[in-house]
Amino acid sequence: MKESEAGKAPEARRHPGGAPASLAAEAHVPIRTDRDILEARQKGRSLAAELGFTSTGLTMVATAISELARNIVLYAKRGEIVLARIDQNGRQGVVVMARDEGPGIPDINLAMQSGYSTSGSLGLGLPGVRRIMDEFDIVSEVGKGTSVTAKKWKP
């Protein structure tokens, strides 16, 4: 892994005490149409592959990106997926950030319930992403937008 990073912009070094983690954004994918969803998940899969994820891990990362990007297309119309590698306490992983300036989610607890959907979909998107990723965080403000951060650690 170290060799493959040579030539890239130097990353922030990890603090001796552990946190904060170093984060290097690898890709910004603007999301507007269903085609962009494909591009985002392809880039996420490549990034996870570079880090040496198993094929199951790659599939989970790509599936999570697909769900998050789809939410952007469905509810916010436009936004972006930011992919980054993370290195924390010697653990490596992938961070997927989905950001939009859409309508926001009035009741996050409700949106995180399986089977809840305002779009006629299966309503498995957000709770599903939380299940297939290791860490999940969502911030949303009505009228301002939504930001989801999901991490998957390399096993």
Place this chain on the structure above:
Amino acid sequence: MEVPILKQGPYLIATIQSALADADLLNLRDALVARVGRYRSRGVIVDVTAVDVMDSFASRMLRDIAHMIRLRGAETVIVGFQPEVAFAMVQLGLTLEGVATALDLEEGLAYLDQKLKGAEKDTNASSRSR
């Protein structure tokens, strides 16, 4: 990218060969529902061997295809889910209940043959009883 649909005897076989955008899946659904009527097909196989991500939208499309084809009087079987895809789907809660699946194309054809044979037997039995 359009999904090729092959007619083989009483069946239609659609092989998904690459990552599909939502519009492609909608087109596939509409094409299958129409062609089952045009060719008077008795069964449909959707081969997802090459699919590396099955998210909630794609799963919903497969479920819709199977249900619509059933309403048109034919059977659908989805074949070729990869192990890691099956793993991620179950984690997401996408279990495709009520949709027939089989390991691969060969098993899918065997499943449809069995269904078709069963249906013929039923028809014969009911006509005799009349």
